[in-house]
Amino acid sequence: MSTVVKTQKRDKKENAKLRNSGFIPAIVYGFELESQSIAVNEKDFVKTLREVGRNGVMKLDVDGKSVNVVLSDYQTNILKGQMIHADFLAINMKEELEVNVTVNLTGDSVGVSEGGMLQQPNREITITVKPSDIPDSIDIDVSGMAIGDTLTVADVRDKVGYPISNDDDYTLVTVSAPRVELETEETETESETEETTEE
Template sequence: MATTLKAVKREDHKGSATRKLRLNGQVPGIVYGKEKGNTSISLDSLELIKAVRDDGRNAIFKLAVDSGQPLEVMLHDYQMEPIKDELVHVDFYIVDMKEEMDVEVALVLTGEAPGAKTGGVLQQPLYELQVRAKPKNIPEEITVDVSQLEVGDSISVADLPISDKYEITDDPDTTIATVLAPDTIEDVEEAPSENDEPELVDPDAEGKK
C-alpha cells in the first residue's frame, strides 16, 4: 500500500515566504504531470525523507494536496543545500499506472568474486541501470551476483536475465562488473623509465602495416 504524504498548496512564492517554510520544517515543491498542469506545494520535510528512506527512491506515493483527491506520484527530482545538507525543493510527477516510464534503478553487486580473493580487483563501472516499466513494476534495485567471476571475467548488461515486468534500456555491451588482474612485478620492471629515450618509429614501416 502506497504511503500517503500530506501537502498544501503554496500561493506565496516570495523568497521570504519560502525561507519561512523551511524554518518551520516544510519543503517547497511542485507537482506536475502530462496534461495536469503545475501546482506549487509544500510538505513536511522529515515526513518526506522518512517515506523515501522506507519505500525507496522510485516508490509510488499518494500525495494529498489540501482536501483534494490523493494523486499517485513519484519523486522526480530534489535539490539539497550542500553546506547544511538540507532538502530545499522537491518535484513530484503524477504517474499513469497504465503507462510505461523511464527511470534509474540502483545496481547492487552481491556475492564475493573468487578472482578478488586471489589478488584481482573487482570493479563496478555502473551503479544505476536505465529501466522502462509501468510504475507498479519498477524494481527498488537490481542485484547482480558476482560469485562466479575470476580474474579477467566481466558481466555486461547483455548477461542480465530478461524480466517480464521491466526492460533494461542500457547498451547491452555496457560493463557492469569486472575483475581486473593486479599489476605484477614484471609489469613494473618492464615499464619504460622516464629517463629512457623514446623508441624511434620508421614512418614508412608504419604505413606498410
C-alpha cells in the first residue's frame, strides 16, 4: 500500500488560502470516524492517487491516526486542470463496499469495421467488492458487436466476476449505423414525399 498522506484540520473560510499554498480542501467520513473537514497536501495526494488508481485504497493520517480510505468524490477546476475539493470515505478493510469502476472496451467491433459508430453512453458500472480487490477497470470485449447491437449489464453480468448493482437494462455500448447512410435515407424519403406532393 502507498505511503500515508498527511492531513491537517481546516477552517472552511480558508479554502482559497489553502489551495494557493498547495493544499486541497477535503472532508473525511465513514467507518469509525466522525465527519471532519481536512486539507491534504496536493503533491503527496496526487502522487498516491497515481500509485493506487482512482478506486484504490490509500491511507490518510488524521489526527495522528492512520485511516484506510477511498476517494469517494472530487471536484476539479477544468480551466486550471487541478483538483479543488475531495471527499474521502473511511472504510473497513474486511467489509465489501460499492464502488464505481471504469468500463474499458477491448477488441475491434465487427460493426465498426463495416462503417458503424461505436458509442459508450455509460463509462462506469457499480460493483460490490472488498477494498483490497477493487480493480482499476473492468474489461469488456466488443469484438462480436455488429451494427445495430447493444450491450447492457445483463449481457456482461456473468462475465465480470463481481456483483453489479446496476439494472440489467443499463446500456454500456451500442453500435449504430453510419450517419451517411441515415442522412441518405432521410434525403431519399424527403424527395419521395416532395414528388408525391407535386403529383
